[in-house]
Amino acid sequence: MxxxxxxxxxxxxxxxxxxxxxxxxxxxxxxxxxxxxxxxxxxxxxxxxxxxxxxxxxxxxxxxxxxxxxxxxxxxxxxxxxxxxxxxxxxxxxxxxxxxxxxxxxxxxxxxxxxxxxxxxxxxxxxxxxxxxxxxxxxxxxxxxxxxxxxxxxxxxxxxxxxxxxxxxxxxxxxxxxxxxxxxxxxxxxxxxxDLADIAPKTKIISQTSILKENNPEKKSGTPKELAVLLLEQISKWSNVDDTQTHKPEINPASEVKVFTANQKVEAASFAAENKLALITDVGAAENDQFTKEIFDGSVKVVIECKGPSVITIAEVPSSKGIYVCVGGGVTSIDDLRIVAKSMEAEVVGTSAAFDKGHIGVESLVGASGRTISPNIYVGFGVSGAHYHFAGVRKPNYIAAVNKDPEAEIFAFADLAIVGDADEVLAALLQELGK
Ligand SMILES: Cc1cc2nc3c(=O)[nH]c(=O)nc-3n(C[C@H](O)[C@H](O)[C@H](O)COP(=O)(O)OP(=O)(O)OC[C@H]3O[C@@H](n4cnc5c(N)ncnc54)[C@H](O)[C@@H]3O)c2cc1C
Structure with missing residues (x-):
């Protein structure tokens, strides 16, 4: 053998x-x-x-x-x-x-x-x-x-x-x-x-985009109290939006596409091999001969074109739930942050910088080297917006960020950009929440 x-x-x-x-x-x-x-x-x-x-x-x-x-x-x-x-x-x-x-x-x-x-x-x-x-x-x-x-x-x-x-x-x-x-x-x-001199790919990547939509929202500044009020109002509005439809995969492929579920990858591969067809896995959206999927741990979205008949498997879509308050390297007052998170019924997670400062345990580290979360609302305090961290934040419906640097990377893809000192805004939040 x-x-x-x-x-x-x-x-x-x-x-x-x-x-x-x-x-x-x-x-x-x-x-x-x-x-x-x-x-x-x-x-x-x-x-x-x-x-x-x-x-x-x-x-x-x-x-x-x-x-x-x-x-x-x-x-x-x-x-x-x-x-x-x-x-x-x-x-x-x-x-x-x-x-x-x-x-x-x-x-x-x-x-x-x-x-x-x-x-x-x-x-x-x-x-x-x-x-x-x-x-x-x-x-x-x-x-x-x-x-x-x-x-x-x-x-x-x-x-x-x-x-x-x-x-x-x-x-x-x-x-x-x-x-x-x-x-x-x-x-x-x-x-x-x-004997494969003539073999050619049946699919082709035709475009790529970053997974996090570039919102470039208006940057908000003001007193810590004003910023705290703004943040609470926005979180309250977002919490009331019915988001159940937000991330349903839109699959409208051409008629010659055989569709399998996320759990049927082996069946899909066998079917494709038997019929000598292209296979595209983990498809998040399909429109005629163009298929969108996430690659590289969800950090990049690509559109793949397949002109002929094909087989696809649908991506497993995480349902985005709950509020996650993320502590970054820019936070000192972790106790305040925990109290604020508790009164929002939010889970506390953090970046590697927060882990290095001893603010969170390894079980709360989010990112390429940590866990993955799918929040409805992500609120980052003193978080820079690094790629390796956001590789673990899948399909957030809303992102709010508090950062003292107006040029912080996270602001490009946040829905609410608050320019301010994280500790001061946290202290003002405690007051607003009566804690
Ligand atoms: C292979 C590899 C894997 C990695 N895996 C992970 C991972 O799984 N998870 C992860 O999180 N990182 C990971 N990293 C590290 C990652 O690249 C970043 O360095 C990290 O996410 C940065 O964390 P941060 O944004 O909280 O901190 P920093 O980079 O320290 O940024 C702090 C931010 O807070 C702001 N700030 C500072 N002080 C204040 C203040 N008083 N008020 C408001 N804002 C303030 C600053 O302007 C800055 O934007 C990985 C790196 C590598 C190379």
Whole structure:
């Protein structure tokens, strides 16, 4: 048996994910490449089987020249050889192209068991392994325990096995492994080698926008008391708006689009592969042949065009509920803020700067490294508006911000922009609330 592992080079967790504004492709110059974290579990699973049975293992990757640098990690962990598919025409590859390339590469390598991770940290579509399995007409299975894997192995049928992150703990490459990796075979294939010279993407990103609408509201200044009154009045108005319709996905696709729910990604991938169709996941809105979705943890919204028939899955829409008062690095009086939040029946969350100051615990940190909230009303005190924080604020209906800097980034996408000292406004709020 030959075991293949699908591995992908992705930007490291602290890279800022953006699309290049000219070609709408990942801006690699801003990223530090690493092996996709979820693929490390797939590599470990393959190695555990080969350690026990002496099967040959191969890692298969697809990407631009240079990708072999990060996939070397798989060799250092113990994989025997590495195959890398690279080609000029792979720029802008969509799920259709990616899955076809990987399926052909698997056959090229003579593998009959394939491991893959659950999702890539940049693409996050979670459908490529299922699409590949259907193209190959192999079993597709997701395993989270040894016993489930044993059942698959005993079937002795060609399979694509997705390994969840709880399944194992990936080994760290040791010095011997790193040294040995230098002499292991690394081969490069192009599309013609895989008989795919004519393959072309079926979908194309045609525009991108920031997820937070740029409101650039009028900036309000005044005495702390005036600002406190203004804030309370606005929050009261917003609280009375029925927002149940605000974020319903608007899906009016052309007739040749087959629509699946957010929970039917595997079914959608199988259907698309069986019918050789484009697949677009997590669609938030569809109008004729244009599909809008969020990428990069919700920080960027893109419009994807697909001229032919396609399959889509609808995005899971968080329902925006409640008031969240967010404490930022500009707040000193955390006790005042907590009292104000309590009287608004709001939950207190914070930024990493507030965490560093000891104002909040890690469970209240919101952002790319913390939790995600979907507030009806977000009120930020002394919050700058950093991208990494707002990556964790999904679909806020209303944003109010109190910041002493009129040029603070948060004001661009706030609905109410209050220029003032956060501590003074909090003290005035306490008075207005009779606390
Ligand atoms: C890989 C990575 C992951 C990250 N993950 C997260 C994450 O998950 N969550 C997160 O929050 N951050 C995260 N960050 C950090 C993020 O980039 C910002 O540095 C952080 O969000 C800033 O927090 P802040 O806006 O509260 O504080 P600051 O940047 O300190 O800004 C304070 C703001 O308050 C204003 N201000 C100062 N004093 C007052 C006052 N008296 N009254 C009113 N306004 C005042 C200032 O004008 C400023 O706008 C991450 C960064 C990286 C590199």
């Amino acid at each position: 030959k075991i293949a592992v699908l591995v992908k080079q992705v930007p490291s967790a602290d890279s800022r994910l953006t699309l290049n504004s000219a070609n709408l492709r990942l801006e690699r110059s801003l990223t530090d490449p690493v092996l996709n974290p979820s693929d490390l579990h797939a590599v470990e699973a393959a190695l555990q089987i080969s350690d026990a049975s002496d099967n040959q293992t191969v890692s298969i990757s697809m990407g631009p020249v240079g990708v072999e640098q990060s996939t070397k990690r798989a060799l250092a962990m113990g994989i025997d050889e590495s195959v890398h598919v690279t080609d000029e025409n792979l720029h802008g590859a969509d799920i259709w192209v990616t899955a076809n390339v990987l399926a052909k590469a698997i056959l090229h390598c003579g593998a009959d068991l394939v491991f893959a991770g659950t999702k890539s940290s940049d693409g996050q579509s979670e459908v490529v392994p299922a699409y590949v399995a259907r193209l190959l007409d192999w079993n597709y299975v997701v395993v989270s325990s040894e016993s489930e894997l044993d059942v698959i192995l005993n079937l002795k049928q060609p399979s694509v096995v997705v390994v969840t992150k709880d399944f194992n703990t990936p080994r760290l490459p040791n010095f011997k492994g790193i040294a040995a990796a230098k002499n292991k075979p690394v081969s490069t294939l192009n599309l013609a080698d895989l």
